[in-house]
Amino acid sequence: MALAFAAPLAAETAPQDVAFTEYGSIEAPLIDSAGDPEEGAKIYADKTSGNCVACHVISDRPDAEFQGTIGPPLDGAGDRWEAAQLRGIVVDAKKTFPESMMPGFYKTSGYIRPGDAFTGKAGTEPLPPILTAQQVEDVVAYLATLKE
Amino acid sequence: ALPIMAETEPETTDPIVINGGEIELPTAVPAPAHLDGVFDQIYSGWLFRDSETQAMQLDDFENPGMIFVDQGIDDWNAVEGEAGKSCASCHEEIESMKGVRAVMPKVNGNGELWSLEDYINDCRTNRMQAEALDWDGDRMKNLTAAISVQSRGMPMNVAIDGSAKPFWEKGKEMYYTRYGQLELACANCHEDHYGDWIRADHLSQGMTNGFPVYRLKQAALVSQHNRFRGCIRDTRAETFPMGSDEFRALELYVASRGNGLPVEGVSVRH
Ligand code: HEC
Ligand code: HEC
Ligand code: HEC
Numbered sequence: 001m002a003l004a005f006a007a008p009l010a011a012e013t014a015p016q017d018v019a020f021t022e023y024g025s026i027e028a029p030l031i032d033s034a035g036d037p038e039e040g041a042k043i044y045a046d047k048t049s050g051n052c053v054a055c056h057v058i059s060d061r062p063d064a065e066f067q068g069t070i071g072p073p074l075d076g077a078g079d080r081w082e083a084a085q086l087r088g089i090v091v092d093a094k095k096t097f098p099e100s101m102m103p104g105f106y107k108t109s110g111y112i113r114p115g116d117a118f119t120g121k122a123g124t125e126p127l128p129p130i131l132t133a134q135q136v137e138d139v140v141a142y143l144a145t146l147k148e
Numbered sequence: 149a150l151p152i153m154a155e156t157e158p159e160t161t162d163p164i165v166i167n168g169g170e171i172e173l174p175t176a177v178p179a180p181a182h183l184d185g186v187f188d189q190i191y192s193g194w195l196f197r198d199s200e201t202q203a204m205q206l207d208d209f210e211n212p213g214m215i216f217v218d219q220g221i222d223d224w225n226a227v228e229g230e231a232g233k234s235c236a237s238c239h240e241e242i243e244s245m246k247g248v249r250a251v252m253p254k255v256n257g258n259g260e261l262w263s264l265e266d267y268i269n270d271c272r273t274n275r276m277q278a279e280a281l282d283w284d285g286d287r288m289k290n291l292t293a294a295i296s297v298q299s300r301g302m303p304m305n306v307a308i309d310g311s312a313k314p315f316w317e318k319g320k321e322m323y324y325t326r327y328g329q330l331e332l333a334c335a336n337c338h339e340d341h342y343g344d345w346i347r348a349d350h351l352s353q354g355m356t357n358g359f360p361v362y363r364l365k366q367a368a369l370v371s372q373h374n375r376f377r378g379c380i381r382d383t384r385a386e387t388f389p390m391g392s393d394e395f396r397a398l399e400l401y402v403a404s405r406g407n408g409l410p411v412e413g414v415s416v417r418h
């Protein structure tokens with residue numbers, strides 16, 4: 001358990017080193033340890049981390065109050081997309097969907113007026129990514145379970 | 149990719165009927181010409197609020213913002229400063245401010261873009277020899293509220309050409325800039341996705357004709373620049389200061405998107 005909170009291991013890919021395919025997928029997991037779908041389900045609905053629910057609906061998530069309607073419903077996302085594609089979408093959706101409104105969750109620079117989280121004050125790039133490598137893998141593992 | 153257009157137009161576009169019919173404010177009007185190809189109709193933010201919040205704006209006794217209007221009128225009549233004057237000493241009754249809110253912000257005689265707050269502070273410092281008020285302080289908001297109500301029902305009609313043009317262009321550029329770590333522009337939320345839900349919030353077109361608004365969440369009047377600051381902060385960006393040139397330009401552009409909607413201030417939002 002304690003290992004998960006230790007300093008980044010050599011086996012973790014830093015945000016600036018992530019390699020995308022031409023269509024925006026990321027083949028290699030960002031970290032050695034496997035994603036935990038249950039943890040991913042929590043991050044998905046957690047206001048202070050993923051908060052994916054701000055924009056997406058998943059029909060069997062009555063626990064997530066007030067689901068957003070900005071993005072498409074994610075029911076069946078695990079049928080539509082390979083893990084590598086889902087990883088690419090979560091890390092930086094604009095590599096898959098140009099101009100997408102969906103933010104990049106494992107991206108740290110290249111912003112206009114980057115802020116220090118939600119303080120409204122200036123932040124210094126590289127910013128901490130919104131999700132850690134492990135959290136991205138957890139969310140990807142969760143999305144892969146969404147079958148119709 | 150195809151642009152994602154909101155599919156959720158408001159279900160009804162009933163007017164806001166205030167004080168049992170004394171005042172009727174349309175909530176949907178044809179979009180101004182400069183929004184050709186963007187919007188056909190523009191909508192009051194009131195349409196996107198829940199019915200309880202809406203109801204509070206239907207009666208001036210129920211509208212919590214009206215207390216502050218009264219306080220603003222008291223301030224209008226209060227003598228202050230070395231010159232020994234009040235606003236009323238020169239402008240007489242506050243009704244003389246009818247029409248002012250509908251054309252703000254506007255370019256002043258020196259070619260600068262000024263918001264209502266700037267005109268107020270100009271009179272305070274240069275004509276009353278009194279201290280400038282804080283942009284977002286209670287007294288300033290009370291005065292802007294009291295002045296706005298004088299124009300209630302008049303269509304917003306800010307000038308965007310001539311000397312206003314460069315300011316308007318700058319504001320427009322800001323409106324479409326994707327700020328912050330979330331890389332979101334005003335247009336992502338208020339143009340592409342009005343009518344959609346972003347978590348518990350029902351997105352409106354982000355119009356400013358209702359300002360200053362009484363916001364239930366903050367239990368206070370909220371100025372336009374404060375709202376802009378909040379929306380930019382929520383993109384995990386460094387915001388601009390209230391009263392900055394950037395926010396004046398943005399204020400002009402956003403106001404122009406609402407040209408034709410009636411001045412609603414003081415409106416009630418949650
Ligand atoms: C601010 C809005 C927003 C947020 C927050 C957001 N998304 Fe998205 N998402 C979108 C939009 C819009 C699309 C549609 C793609 C496009 O832009 O064409 C999308 C597409 C997707 C897709 C592909 C959709 C499909 O099923 O075909 C997946 C998967 C996805 N998002 C997952 C997530 C996850 C997981 C999170 C949180 C970690 C998240 N999204 C957060 C807006 C958002
Ligand atoms: C000593 C006289 C004087 C006092 C006192 C005074 N004003 Fe003025 N005010 C003026 C004059 C003169 C103008 C017109 C300036 C111009 O057009 O260049 C003006 C303009 C304005 C305008 C802009 C109106 C428009 O249509 O452009 C506003 C708003 C305003 N005053 C509000 C106030 C308020 C609020 C107070 C008190 C806090 C106040 N004034 C006190 C003389 C005064
Ligand atoms: C991430 C989404 C998002 C972005 C980006 C955003 N806003 Fe908003 N805005 C909201 C929400 C949510 C509300 C409250 C509900 C509503 O009225 O739409 C709101 C409300 C407003 C209102 C109040 C409308 C009313 O009738 O009370 C204004 C004005 C506004 N926004 C302007 C802007 C401007 C200008 C920008 C860009 C600088 C911007 N917003 C960017 C989400 C956003």
